Amino acid sequence: MTDIPARQADGNSAPMAHNVPVAAGRAAEAVTTKMTARDVNVFYGAKQALKNVSIDVSRENVTAFIGPSGCGKSTFLRCFNRMNDTVDSAQVSGRIQLDGKDIYSPDMDVVQLRARVGMVFQKPNPFPKSIYENIAYGPRIHGLARAKPDLDIIVESSLRRAGLWDEAKDRLNESGTAMSGGQQQRLCIARAIAVDPEVILMDEPCSALDPIATAKIEELIDELRGKYAIVIVTHNMQQAARVSQKTAFFHLGSMVEYGDTSMIFTNPVQTRTKDYITGRYG
Amino acid sequence: MASVIIPENEAVAVKLPTDWASPLMRGRVAARYRAERLFKLLGLAALSLAGLFLAFLLFTIVRDGWTGFKHTEVRISVSYDPALLGVDPAAATGPGGLEAIRRGDYIGLMQRAAAQLGPAANVVSDGAWLDLRQMVEANPAVLGTTQTVWVPVRSSIDLLAKGKFDLKEPEISRGVSNDDVASYNLLETRGLLKTSFNTIFTGAADSTDPELAGVWGAALGTFMTLLVTIALAFPVGVLAAIWLEEFAAKNRWTDLIEVSINNLAAVPSIIFGLLGLAVFLNFFNMPRSAPLVGGLTLALMTLPVVVITARVAIKSVPPSIRDAALGIGASPMQVVFQHVLPLAMPGIMTGTIIGMARALGETAPLLLIGMRAFVTDTPQGFASPATVLPVQVFLWSDDVQRGFIEKTSAAIIVLLVMLLLMNSAAIYLRNKFERRW
Numbered sequence: 056m057t058d059i060p061a062r063q064a065d066g067n068s069a070p071m072a073h074n075v076p077v078a079a080g081r082a083a084e085a086v087t088t089k090m091t092a093r094d095v096n097v098f099y100g101a102k103q104a105l106k107n108v109s110i111d112v113s114r115e116n117v118t119a120f121i122g123p124s125g126c127g128k129s130t131f132l133r134c135f136n137r138m139n140d141t142v143d144s145a146q147v148s149g150r151i152q153l154d155g156k157d158i159y160s161p162d163m164d165v166v167q168l169r170a171r172v173g174m175v176f177q178k179p180n181p182f183p184k185s186i187y188e189n190i191a192y193g194p195r196i197h198g199l200a201r202a203k204p205d206l207d208i209i210v211e212s213s214l215r216r217a218g219l220w221d222e223a224k225d226r227l228n229e230s231g232t233a234m235s236g237g238q239q240q241r242l243c244i245a246r247a248i249a250v251d252p253e254v255i256l257m258d259e260p261c262s263a264l265d266p267i268a269t270a271k272i273e274e275l276i277d278e279l280r281g282k283y284a285i286v287i288v289t290h291n292m293q294q295a296a297r298v299s300q301k302t303a304f305f306h307l308g309s310m311v312e313y314g315d316t317s318m319i320f321t322n323p324v325q326t327r328t329k330d331y332i333t334g335r336y337g
Numbered sequence: 338m339a340s341v342i343i344p345e346n347e348a349v350a351v352k353l354p355t356d357w358a359s360p361l362m363r364g365r366v367a368a369r370y371r372a373e374r375l376f377k378l379l380g381l382a383a384l385s386l387a388g389l390f391l392a393f394l395l396f397t398i399v400r401d402g403w404t405g406f407k408h409t410e411v412r413i414s415v416s417y418d419p420a421l422l423g424v425d426p427a428a429a430t431g432p433g434g435l436e437a438i439r440r441g442d443y444i445g446l447m448q449r450a451a452a453q454l455g456p457a458a459n460v461v462s463d464g465a466w467l468d469l470r471q472m473v474e475a476n477p478a479v480l481g482t483t484q485t486v487w488v489p490v491r492s493s494i495d496l497l498a499k500g501k502f503d504l505k506e507p508e509i510s511r512g513v514s515n516d517d518v519a520s521y522n523l524l525e526t527r528g529l530l531k532t533s534f535n536t537i538f539t540g541a542a543d544s545t546d547p548e549l550a551g552v553w554g555a556a557l558g559t560f561m562t563l564l565v566t567i568a569l570a571f572p573v574g575v576l577a578a579i580w581l582e583e584f585a586a587k588n589r590w591t592d593l594i595e596v597s598i599n600n601l602a603a604v605p606s607i608i609f610g611l612l613g614l615a616v617f618l619n620f621f622n623m624p625r626s627a628p629l630v631g632g633l634t635l636a637l638m639t640l641p642v643v644v645i646t647a648r649v650a651i652k653s654v655p656p657s658i659r660d661a662a663l664g665i666g667a668s669p670m671q672v673v674f675q676h677v678l679p680l681a682m683p684g685i686m687t688g689t690i691i692g693m694a695r696a697l698g699e700t701a702p703l704l705l706i707g708m709r710a711f712v713t714d715t716p717q718g719f720a721s722p723a724t725v726l727p728v729q730v731f732l733w734s735d736d737v738q739r740g741f742i743e744k745t746s747a748a749i750i751v752l753l754v755m756l757l758l759m760n761s762a763a764i765y766l767r768n769k770f771e772r773r774w
Contacts (some may be wrong), residue, residue: 141663143587168723170666180657192675193665243661250665 089114089254089284090135090172095149097139099128104130106308108148112301117276117285119299119316121292123336126305128288132256135167135286136172154253170197172254173247176265179239181231181246186223188302189231189242190214193250209249216282217245218275230318237268241275248283257287261294273298292332296320304328375414389760398746398753402407405747408535408548409498410487411460411524415450415469419480422446428475428741443470447488453483454529457520462489464549489537490530492547492740498530500741504576512739538747542715547740550733552748554715558708558723559697559755561716565632566639574643575637578685581644582651583673602641609638610702618706628721634702640693646688649651650681683767689764690763694756701728726752 067115097105105127112118112135121130130139137158139145140187151158158168171192181189183228190210192198200206210227214220219241223234231242240260248256261269276285276298289295294301303313304325312319312328323329330336354364414678419426425442428434440697447466451458472486473479493513496502498521502513524530542554585591613634617623623630654677662672678685705711709728716723724732726748733745 136664138660138663141354166666166668168666171663174660174664176657176660176664178657180655180661182658183680184660192667193664196665196667196671220723246661246665 062091074190086113086115091152095131095134095151097134098146104308106233108310110303110310110313112284112286114284116300117280117298118301118303119286119295120263120286120288120303120305121295123331124290127308129258132258132286132288135254135256136169136174136176140165146157157265170250171248171252172256173252174254175243175247175257175260177238177259181239181242183258184230185228186231186242187227191248193246196299197250199250213245215314218271219240219245232270237264237271240264240272252283254284254286256287257285259288259290262290268299280299304331358520362651379648396751401743402746402750404499405538405687405743407488407532407533407535409495409532411490411532412485412487412529413450413453414483416483417473424480426477426480428508429480434477435474439470439475457523460494460520460524460657462488462491462548465489487531489548492738493517494521495548496740498532503743542713543711543724544713547738547744550744551727552751554712554725555724555729555748556751558716559725561628561719561723562631562635562725563693563697565629565719566635567693568598568607568691569633569636570639570643574640575647575685577644578647578670579673580653582648583677586765598641602645606638606699607701609634610705613702613706617627624720626710626712627720628716628723629719630706631703631708632708634698635699636703639696642695643689646691647685650684650688651677653684655679682770686763686766690759694759697759698727703728
């Protein structure tokens with residue numbers, strides 16, 4: 056439910072939008088909250104990259120993070136599967152929960168977390184191994200398949216879900232890096248799907264792709280919606296408008312506005328959002 | 338977007354259009370071409386000079402050394418009289434026959450057989466009796482028969498046969514006596530001499546007689562020493578590099594370690610010899626001249642090189658691969674051993690081979706731990722006395738006997754061939770494991 060803005064307004068003075076009418080309009084659809092973030096701050100050394108961000112990510116919707124470069128949207132995304140742990144200077148505070156369980160608590164296993172919260176990166180990064188091995192690697196290390204036939208099934212179904220089966224079925228033993236950029240990115244999505252995640256994080260997945268490959272990825276995101284909670288970071292506002300149902304606008308480390316995509320793009324509450332969307336800066 | 342707007346009433350310096358065809362401009366272009374031609378010429382000259390030096394070096398080594406792989410033998414007929422030899426034919430074939438055979442008087446046998454050569458009897462090498470014994474050991478049935486045998490000649494006769502002396506020089510300064518020249522001429526005219534492949538050189542260890550000295554002992558010592566070196570330096574170096582690159586926090590301590598490793602790589606090798614002497618020999622009381630200690634000392638020397646090159650190789654693996662593996666829930670150890678290390682392996686192997694090639698040619702640290710000992714037997718184990726090829730080259734180059742000149746160059750050829758083989762193996766392995774991303 057989009058009850059955060061209200062709660063946020065009660066709690067602290069962070070600028071938050073109230074899109075309550077829109078939320079009410081969509082209330083017919085049952086929405087379950089998959090991940091919640093409360094008062095998340097991220098510091099890189101002394102520099103604060105993210106300031107008191109709170110958000111709910113639902114299972115059914117695609118949530119887009121938009122904003123100009125350096126606004127903290129990617130940093131925030133990387134908090135959801137603790138990829139910031141790999142950066143020595145990064146300090147994360149606040150609370151992020153997956154199904155009500157704090158992912159930063161000491162008893163949370165980060166390896167399992169990253170299997171449940173998969174990630175697709177900006178640049179397609181298939182392993183320099185065969186297409187088959189790219190998909191099979193994750194299930195194998197997590198023990199999801201006992202024998203080769205099980206693995207074959209996972210590979211096929213993952214490639215099918217990523218819309219890559221027809222292109223890849225005859226070349227499963229070829230190197231994943233020999234594919235085109237768009238195919239590589241769909242391979243990366245298939246690789247994330249293969250470990251049966253609950254959430255898929257996408258960090259500007261189309262920024263290195265041509266418009267046709269981008270269209271395919273967007274179609275794919277649309278097909279995957281509902282099966283996985285999807286959070287996508289994009290600097291392309293049209294893309295956010297096309298693929299997402301919820302949009303959060305970030306600026307200078309703060310979340311300025313969060314609401315239904317249709318509202319954000321047609322009738323933003325905050326002036327900063329409006330200025331960004333109309334191309335005044337960015 | 339917004340272009341620079343110049344106020345209308347402000348004086349602005351007017352820039353004349355560029356005249357690309359002016360003499361000044363053409364001169365500049367010509368000067369640029371001239372400089373380029375000169376640069377290319379200098380580069381070519383440097384390359385030619387380097388090639389010339391290399392060709393000269395290889396030519397000299399091969400010219401002096403290739404005769405070392407051949408030796409001269411003299412034909413004599415040996416009658417293996419069991420009574421004079423002191424070996425009972427019945428005992429020789431029975432159990433413990435080898436010991437019975439070894440008790441025989443082969444030096445006497447050799448002297449009796451050489452007497453048939455008359456005035457040239459002294460051309461036979463002092464160690465030729467070993468050939469006679471080996472013959473009996475291989476086949477005890479020769480006892481009681483007369484066999485035609487080719488045995489090695491003394492070094493000066495060998496060198497005469499190879500034409501290494503200027504016979505026009507007076508006896509005092511040419512390095513070979515008139516008696517030897519007379520003996521050689523006698524045997525040569527009677528057709529009793531032949532030149533063949535020198536199996537003594539390729540199969541034996543060091544000796545005081547050039548014609549009996551071989552390079553095999555040193556080659557085996559080198560092989561065993563390098564085996565110890567790589568067994569220690571490779572795993573320790575790679576694991577150290579992994580820890581520093583992938584797991585260690587970047588702080589003052591790791592900076593200090595990094596600086597120390599870089600400094601260690603530049604420390605003169607003889608210092609590592611002193612370290613080996615103090616630690617392995619004097620403190621741990623390990624055996625002197627042993628491949629084990631040599632290998633340990635060279636491992637200390639090679640370690641910094643392996644660590645540095647392995648770190649560079651690990652660093653060159655794109656971070657996106659690490660992200661990809663972490664992103665689907667690989668543990669840091671899985672990331673390193675299943676993704677980073679396989680991709681870094683070609684680079685690591687190149688670095689290791691470079692380190693090993695340096696260790697292969699190293700002499701100074703090994704002198705200090707006693708590997709310059711005169712070892713006449715091939716090494717039997719990692720703790721038995723041995724020497725290595727570069728030290729063998731050093732020892733022979735120091736010897737006053739003329740026969741060792743060609744041995745020195747021949748040993749250098751063996752060393753270079755080993756180096757070449759190692760580098761080829763490295764290139765093959767690197768190309769085999771090289772991957773793209």
